[in-house]
Amino acid sequence: xxxxxxxxxxxxxxxxxxxxxxxxxxxxxxxxxxxxxxxxxxxxxxxxxxxxxxxxxxxxxxxxxxxxxxxxxxxxxxxxxxxxxxxxxxxxxxxxxxxxxxxxxxxxxxxxxxxxxxxxxxxxxxxxxxxxxxxxxxxxxxxxxxxxxxxxxxxxxxxxxxxxxxxxxxxxxxxxxxxxxxxxxxxxxxxxxxxxxxxxxxxxxxxxxxxxxxxxxxxxxxxxxxxxxxx
Numbered sequence: 001x002x003x004x005x006x007x008x009x010x011x012x013x014x015x016x017x018x019x020x021x022x023x024x025x026x027x028x029x030x031x032x033x034x035x036x037x038x039x040x041x042x043x044x045x046x047x048x049x050x051x052x053x054x055x056x057x058x059x060x061x062x063x064x065x066x067x068x069x070x071x072x073x074x075x076x077x078x079x080x081x082x083x084x085x086x087x088x089x090x091x092x093x094x095x096x097x098x099x100x101x102x103x104x105x106x107x108x109x110x111x112x113x114x115x116x117x118x119x120x121x122x123x124x125x126x127x128x129x130x131x132x133x134x135x136x137x138x139x140x141x142x143x144x145x146x147x148x149x150x151x152x153x154x155x156x157x158x159x160x161x162x163x164x165x166x167x168x169x170x171x172x173x174x175x176x177x178x179x180x181x182x183x184x185x186x187x188x189x190x191x192x193x194x195x196x197x198x199x200x201x202x203x204x205x206x207x208x209x210x211x212x213x214x215x216x217x218x219x220x221x222x223x224x225x226x227x228x229x230x231x
Contacts, residue, residue: 002183002184002210003150003179003183003184004183004184011212012210015212018043018047018050021047022047022050022051022054022056023215024209024214024215024218025051025056025057025058026056026057026058027214027215027218027219028058028218029056029057029058029059030057031218031219031221031222032222032225032226033058033218033222034058034060035058035060035061035062035085036058036060036061036062037061037062037063037064037088037206038061038062038063038064039063039064039065039066039090040063040064040065040075040078040079040082040084045078045082048061048082048083049082049083052083060085061082061083061084061085062084062085062086062087062088063079063082063084063086063087063088064088064090064123065079065087065088065089065090065093065109066090066092066093067093069093069096069097069105072089072093072109073109073112076109076112076113076116077112080113080116080118084118085118085119086118086119086120086121086141086142087113087118087119087120087121088120088121088122088123088142088143088144089106089109089110089121089122089123090123091123091124091125091144091146091151092125092151094106094122094123094124094129095124095125095126095129095151098124098126098129098132103136106122106133106138107138107139110122110138110139110140111139114139119141119142120139120140120141120142121140121141121142121143121144121176122138122140122143122144123143123144123145123146123178124143124144124145124146125146125148125149125150125151126149126151127145127149127163127164127166127167128167130143130145130167130171130175131167131170131171134171134172134173140173141173141174142173142174142175142176143171143173143174143175143176144175144176144178144206145164145167145168145175145176145177145178146164146177146178146179147160147161147164147165147177147178147179147180147182147195148160148161148164148179148182149163149164150179150183156182156183156185161182161194164177165198165199168198168199168200168203169198169200173202174202174203174204175199175202175203175204176203176204176205176206177195177198177199177203177204177205177206178205178206178207179208180192180194180195180205180207181207181208183208184208184210188217188220188221188224189224192205192221192224192225192228193224193228196225196228196229197228201229205225207221209221
């Protein structure tokens, strides 16, 4: 989905056939991308297995578990069985538990991932969450931090982005910055330049692409990344 409009959501769904997705993955690998993130939904799990069986060139899938709390253990287990190389809990689910003070529930999900021998992470839109998980000594290996706190408001202001960056700079563990282009509201040049000037070498970015221009966008994004991190 697009974070922009229902019309665009439908356009993306129509365009992203299984065959096109697999083509995009190979093009991404050819451009130097090393990993993708996706929920472990049935369609994706089956597609990923088919893609690898056909000799797909992108090899690292990071699973974003996004199920309701009662579904989360099963979703984690499905990710493990399907070959995820790392797993993180989606921001909305982390925020639900954080907001309710259910730290034991959230910790149990992280520990379930760790028990499988995989890197475990948590995502968030709220800038206060990851520092609090660190304070509570959660056994996380990495974090996903949204550049904009859009789970509370649709605020894509530079002030929100600065709060996210301040959080990222406080964290010693690797952080993946996401929504760095403000869900298509920023140009790639502006979004990538700000991101790589704001995060550390240990950190990374996760960037969405737009349906029919996916291949060109991936090439452009890879070029920006190589240029901005070559120093």
